[in-house]
Amino acid sequence: MADVILNVKNLDISFKTSAGMVHAIRGIDFDLERGETVAIVGESGSGKSVTMKAAMGILAKNAVVNSGTIDFTYKNQEGVYGSVNILDKDKKWLRNHINGKRISMVFQDPMTSLDPTMNIGKQLVEGMLLHTNMTKEEARAKAIRLLKEVGIEDAEKRMRQYPHQLSGGMRQRVVIAIALSCDPDLLICDEPTTALDVTIQAKIIELIKRVQKERGISVIYITHDLGVVAKVADYVNVMYAGKIVEKGLVDEVFYDPRHPYTWGLLSAMPDLDTDDDRLYTIPGSPPNLLQEVKGDAFAPRNQFALEIDDKEEPPMFQLTKNHFAATWLLDERAPKVEMPKELRERLDRMKREAEKYGN
Amino acid sequence: MAIDYSGQPLLKVENLKQHFKVSNTYTVKAVEGVSFEIYPGETYGLVGESGSGKSTIGRSVIRLYDPTSGSITFDGTDITKKLTRADKKKLRTEMQMIFQDPMSSLNPRKKVEDIIGEGLDIHHTYENRAQRDRLIKDILAKVGLAPEHASRYPHQFSGGQRQRVGIARALIMNPKLIIADECISALDVSIQAQVVNLMKDIQQETGAAYLFIAHDLSMVKYISDRIGVLHLGHLLETGTTEEIFSNPIHPYTKSLLSAIPEPNPIVEKNRVAESYDYKTSGIDYNQGFNHHVGGSHYVKCTDQEFAKWA
Structure with a gap:
């Protein structure tokens, strides 16, 4: 099943800064097939996160896309495959159709990507209520199922807890559960284990691999750790x-x-x-x-x-x-x-x- | 530089306990009876997952905390008791610390020269302005920064350069012991290598000892002479780097070693990391005591466990 889900062509992005234009992305091409894992490796500042932010349509305001297309292929409401150029769409459309629903992202630091004032359960159902026609009860039931799927024990109790009551590894599991809540086609992991210990890192990587296999989704892994790349990736971009x-x-x-x-x-x-x-x-x-x-x-x-x-x-x-x-x-x-x-x-x-x- | 293990250790930690009282009924036992020694010019690596107490040990050693019990002897002086003025001065100059995050450990409103020179200013170790400037320039050169960097602010530097500033700040007092608390964890791989090389060079030159606290075992292996493996406040296994890596005894050490991903795709995809769960393992750290494996290699366990593992 070799259908391309994401196709980035000749992407070129600059950032307007007070010091002048910073040419952060200078022509990038790559493909991602369904069910495949691609790793993007590079030092900080090499543009790996910017590329992924462009794919999510969450570039900073001062970004200027000079050229290129990012074609994302997905099944729309009628069940027909179609593709859109993400760079053509405005943020509002992307928020309603793509972000969190078909492409979701796991960020580096689980403490800053979770809302400290909201309990875990609320953060989990938020996306589902927004993107799908689920009722509150259905969403809650699914949230508990997701927490169990990512390996969190006494899920019902955890639903009522706040991020600060969980350990780092647990928080990252919650972030992954949130990312999976709307059954996305593509999961982007931006340094998901850099802030974690080796033993926990091993467990989180196993988790992402398992989830990917079970659901058949595509994963883009952004990292600078070549050991992690060796473990997870099918395809590497340096x-x-x-x-x-x-x-x-x-x-x-x-x-x-x-x-x-x-x-x-x-x-x-x-x-x-x-x-x-x-x-x-x-x-x-x-x-x-x-x-x-x-x-x-x-x-x-x-x-x-x-x-x-x-x-x-x-x-x-x-x-x-x-x-x-x-x-x-x-x-x-x-x-x-x-x-x-x-x-x-x-x-x-x-x-x-x-x-x-x-x- | 050969390390003299026959002489007096520079730092001797004996049965250190560090408890934090959270409420009347709940006390966190962060460090439970840890003992180790560091010799002059040696690098001792402390590894363990977060919450294992490795940073707490670093902080107790430099007396940011008052130890609950146990003794810490630094260069012949007991530093566990209430410190006299002279002891304090000795401790604050001869022991220095490098922190994890170079952005949050450098004052953003101070120039690099003032950050580095702060120790000099406090301890009045220079005669005039010119000498102070010279000391700062020398130390900048030693850590691989240019003299013109002195008048810049931390935000004008990259992560690796900032960590060099942190190292310069620690070095300027000519310390005998430097506590490096996860000092490379926040850096990129290629920058990590630069900082580690720099730390090794400095050790060659000045003969300073390091207490290197980290969770990245591959770097710890690379820089350390001896290693201590810490879990839940207990020092489970200690020995030379060679001993720990070639013959790990404790199941926790084994799981830690097998969790490191290697840059070898075929091996990585086939290998299953050994998992270790304290709760289900049936091991009680409090029951264990040190067993001698050989050389300087010790494992903390009970007699039966030792017979089973070794």
Whole structure:
């Protein structure tokens, strides 16, 4: 069932600030199929959250969409599949038809995304009463069912409690239950586990995976944790300075990364077998997008940068059916550059470990 | 730098208890009888989930709280009792803290030079303005910031740079012990690596000891010489990094280690994290006492449990 549910084409967004225009998103394309999980990885400021906010139609007021379309395909009231360009619609229409109903979002910090003055039950039924024709009793019954589904015990009692009475992991479960309340087609998780502990993170990820499998919904995962990506994603987009620099199936990107930025990201994360004395760091910091970037945005931080990187932006080179990377190193005229030795060794180690699972 | 384990420990925490009385009938026992030692130049990592009491230990050690019972000896001085003026001065200069969130731990209305120089101002450790400026410039250079950053405000910095300011503020008093409370949790992966490298370099240079509090085990493994695993206020397992990671004994430690997601898709999708639930595990931490596993590796459990796990 390979129908595309979300199609982002050539998205380009700037923000008007007192210092000038900040060119946050510089041409992004990606597809999301039904039931699939896509991860978007990148440093803070790379534009991953902005992309998702655009998909939800909740961009800040000072955002200017320069070009692009975001086509979202869904079943409308009559049960017919149709698609809309989210960027064409106004906020009011989106609020009534899309937000919370067909696309819902789980935010990073469950303390700030829940209303501290409203009890859990009220927050859960709010969306259902607004978007569906359910009666209060039906909505309440469904809310209790949802709380049980996300693994909260004595749901009836929790319905009357307030967010501050719950632990961090519980709160995030409630946020997920709220996101699922109107049976959305697409769930966007913006760093859902960054504020949580590893043990709780593992449980929340399991929960999201289970819910996705049971309901067959699509999930977009925004994160900077490559370990989480490895666990959940089918498909990965690596973003840098408002562009996707490498994309592909999760196995392709992790076992055969081609972009120097992806090399850097993978190297910077200590795995439990690293014995080196120093952690690898990507030198420098991301470019200031107030100034127009000439050439490859990553070139100043790239030890493998070529002369052409300063002059012209690299196109997307296709490696396999799904695997693309935007770096001049893949051009046939480029010198042959191998990834750093340490990373090569580490990937080999990873592959050996993966072989144990018979893949 | 080789760490001398034969000499006097820099910090010795013995049977520390920290209780908070919430009401007449309810007391939160945040820390229940924790003992550990930190030697000069060493990094001791404290790991555990939120609510395990790791931050409370950090705060008790630097005496932001008055410990309920137990003793804390820092550099030969008992700092659990009421502090004399001299003790206080020693404690406030030789022990420093780096906090988790660099945005909320830096005063937004002060310039970086005043934030960093505040300790100098309070303890009058400079003779004139020029010397103060020089000290601040030196410390900025050490943490990888430029001298012109001194006259800027915290909001003008990125997250990683702000955390460098936090480190500079701790370093300027030439501390012997730095308590780093989740100091990299709020940063991006690539920035985390930069800050951790910086902390390692500084340790090489100054010989300061770290109490590194974190929940991210992969970073803790990377920076620590020894690790203590904390859960519900009890120190369940302690030992060198090698000992803990290659031979975890306690089921909680095992579950903690297996919860770390690795950047290896095929392995991750097949692996099932070990789960651990204190309530259903039948383990009572209060019954346990320290069992020696080998080297500096200790586990807190009862005799039967030890026989079963080891």
